Amino acid sequence: TRVVTATGGSGGYAERVAVPSETLVAIPPELTTAQAVALLADGRTALGLLEGAAVAPRETVLVESAAGGVGTLLLQLAHAAGARVVATAGSSAKLALAYELGADAVANHSDPGWAGAIEPVDVVFDGIGGEIGLAAFGLLRPGGRFSAFGLASGAFARIDPQIAADRGISVVPMRRPTPSESAELSRRALALAAQGLLRPVIGQTFPLEQ
Helix, strand or coil, rough: CCCCCCCCCCCCCCCCCCCCHHHEEEECCCCCCHHHHHHHHHHHHHHHHHHCCCCCCCCCCEEEECCCCHHHHHHHHHHHHHCCCEEECCCHHHHHHHHHHHCCCCCCCCCHHHHHCCCCEEEEEEEHHHHHHHHHCCCCCEEEEEEEEECCCCCCCCCCHHHHHHHCCEEEECCCCHHHHHHHHHHHEEEEEHCCCCCCCCCCCCCCCC
16 A cells, blocks of 8 residues: 655655554555655645634635745645635746636735735735735734744744734634644545645655665
């Protein structure tokens, strides 16, 4: 049986590895092993973020770093949930990919004043942090949700809790799932991909000796 699993953060560059059997996730026949590996961690992260923010149909969702591993999957999941998706990335090629994956609108967050062209949103998935994350926070409607999943800028956005409370905005904490919850989220991500509803974007692959 083809399976995929995590090795606890090290020991993956090996021909054989011992892991707890309950962490194994069977790979659907429709997927390649590479696709399953690409979905293992990022897929469960994206699913957990989407559900934690309770994205609903007809809401507007902003996904930063929308061409990254988690971002590409978040974009697709939010689109499948019936949301309008605004994607940000740092190059025209990445923005084109975001459109291809289902984004309704895009913005280059490398451009000064990029947030000024975006209408208010209901949910922000912040994968960058810093000033870009703070600018995205400013786009939230009252009652919106802010969910940080990365700090590509080097630091998380410094959100003032009082300002968030005054505007009725929820800052959604990123919860660490249990091993069994992680495995179940990964199974669901692989199942969605097997159904053609989720596509991992793989930049490069390398043989083990490389």
